[in-house]
Amino acid sequence: MAELLTNPRELLAARLRQMLWIELQLSEDVLPQLREQAHAPDLQWAFERHILETEGHVEAVREVLRDLEAPADPEESPAFEGLVAEHEQLVKQVFEDGHLLSDLAHAQAALATEHLEMAGYQSLASLAETLGEETIGIRLRELMEQEELALEQVERATAKLLAEKVESERL
Numbered sequence: 578m579a580e581l582l583t584n585p586r587e588l589l590a591a592r593l594r595q596m597l598w599i600e601l602q603l604s605e606d607v608l609p610q611l612r613e614q615a616h617a618p619d620l621q622w623a624f625e626r627h628i629l630e631t632e633g634h635v636e637a638v639r640e641v642l643r644d645l646e647a648p649a650d651p652e653e654s655p656a657f658e659g660l661v662a663e664h665e666q667l668v669k670q671v672f673e674d675g676h677l678l679s680d681l682a683h684a685q686a687a688l689a690t691e692h693l694e695m696a697g698y699q700s701l702a703s704l705a706e707t708l709g710e711e712t713i714g715i716r717l718r719e720l721m722e723q724e725e726l727a728l729e730q731v732e733r734a735t736a737k738l739l740a741e742k743v744e745s746e747r748l
């Protein structure tokens with residue numbers, strides 16, 4: 578079992594260690610896999626771009642933990658594990674000739690992850706600011722904004738994919 582938390586700063590650090598674990602899973606495993614599985618070039622590009630960004634997030638979260646003088650060992654996030662399991666289940670249910678539904682399933686997984694990360698950084702930024710850690714709050718909000726941009730890119734890629742499908746069926 579993870580260590581006991583006895584004050585708000587320790588709780589902030591523990592949640593940051595979970596965010597670190599999520600970012601590591603994403604950059605080393607999940608996003609490279611999604612990039613390989615995706616067929617739509619826009620979606621592949623969105624995943625590729627976010628891999629590089631996510632590597633930056635790993636470093637940013639490590640720095641924040643260093644500034645808090647807290648341990649920086651990643652801590653598993655059951656919420657993220659759940660999203661990965663949900664994606665695997667959805668992909669198994671897909672039955673189609675082309676790649677549209679599987680691409681949509683990959684996009685859904687990416688969007689759900691972005692929302693999880695945004696919720697994490699938003700709530701941790703507020704907690705850090707409440708604890709008087711203004712600079713850390715600003716850095717966490719910057720990470721949240723990057724997640725939001727990544728989310729918008731996946732949404733745009735999804736919209737384009739569906740628009741192309743509608744267009745091709747009209748021909």
Ligand SMILES: [Fe+2]
Pocket residue numbers: 600630631634694724
């Ligand atoms: Fe991230």
